[in-house]
Amino acid sequence: MKLCTYSHPGTGDMRPGALTSDGAMIVDFGAVFADMLSLIKGGDEAKSAAQGILDKAEVRVPLLDAKLHAPVPLPEQIRDSMLFEKHVFQARQTMIRMRHKLLAPLLLAAGAAKVPAAWYKIPIYYKSNRFSVNGTNADVIWPRYSNVMDFELEFGFFLGKRGKNIKPSEAFSHIFGFTIFNDFSARDAQGLEMQSMLGPCKGKDFDTGNCMGPFLVTLDEIGDPYSLRMQARVNGQTWCDSNSSTIHHKFEDLLARVSADETVHPGEFFGSGTVGDGCGLEHGRFLKDGDVVELEVEKIGILRNRVVRQK
Numbered sequence: 001m002k003l004c005t006y007s008h009p010g011t012g013d014m015r016p017g018a019l020t021s022d023g024a025m026i027v028d029f030g031a032v033f034a035d036m037l038s039l040i041k042g043g044d045e046a047k048s049a050a051q052g053i054l055d056k057a058e059v060r061v062p063l064l065d066a067k068l069h070a071p072v073p074l075p076e077q078i079r080d081s082m083l084f085e086k087h088v089f090q091a092r093q094t095m096i097r098m099r100h101k102l103l104a105p106l107l108l109a110a111g112a113a114k115v116p117a118a119w120y121k122i123p124i125y126y127k128s129n130r131f132s133v134n135g136t137n138a139d140v141i142w143p144r145y146s147n148v149m150d151f152e153l154e155f156g157f158f159l160g161k162r163g164k165n166i167k168p169s170e171a172f173s174h175i176f177g178f179t180i181f182n183d184f185s186a187r188d189a190q191g192l193e194m195q196s197m198l199g200p201c202k203g204k205d206f207d208t209g210n211c212m213g214p215f216l217v218t219l220d221e222i223g224d225p226y227s228l229r230m231q232a233r234v235n236g237q238t239w240c241d242s243n244s245s246t247i248h249h250k251f252e253d254l255l256a257r258v259s260a261d262e263t264v265h266p267g268e269f270f271g272s273g274t275v276g277d278g279c280g281l282e283h284g285r286f287l288k289d290g291d292v293v294e295l296e297v298e299k300i301g302i303l304r305n306r307v308v309r310q311k
Helices: 036-041 043-056 085-099 104-109 117-121 168-173 187-194 251-258
Strands: 002-007 015-019 025-028 060-062 067-069 077-081 125-127 138-142 154-159 175-183 210-218 229-234 237-243 268-271 292-297 301-309
Touching (some): 015 043, 036 043, 067 210, 085 187, 125 251, 175 301, 210 301
Parallel strands (some): 138 301
Antiparallel strands (some): 025 060, 154 268, 229 292, 292 301
């Protein structure tokens, strides 16, 4: 199923639903499920009920008449990680060039951008602001304290089953579905705070900055999450055309790491981190006021957002 949270334009009544197979209509789930979290938390029984509603398709709304919100407007938790090696390496290269303009060639030749050995040992992650989730076609408000705004081409999964000390071999039985994730980044704020060996903080945490959508696609429909084409466009220009197959740490390893002696719960979101070439930092260029960012992940759709500077 391609699940969504939607409303009619001009109303604040957000309702859960699913896209029909032709992609033209949304089947409304509001009579049975209060929101998307209640469907996720309902387990296999709720998922079967949702499939039954979709098959009957009694209450339908044209997709063109609906406003899509983030599939889960208020996740139980957000954890984002760095699972793609190329992104880590290229981001480090650019940061060296930006901070040490004269010495950068010597530093890079000496291997200063090399990915730290610790990164290969464990999948690392941080917790993000679950209250700042934004949907597709929504504006991202540029924080006043930043002059360098960037996007991140990611995808990730929502957990569908509670667990603790989850083995990698058991991970997929806990995953409900996948969506696209763009955690917009105030790079100047992030760069400063990370020099203090703690963060990111205000580099990531600002209202409207965590964009998700357009759909939450169940695991059975995604199939292999490691064979998905991933693209990023800014104002229609392609900045990234990659594939999830380039991932280094797998989602199974991430979930095993996070759940080690820690209970994880249905409705929590886990991000992949940025795919290689999937942000402006790696290209040495950044967003401008009014830029429209489109992230496209195969089988999920297109997540579209415009960045807007405050007057």
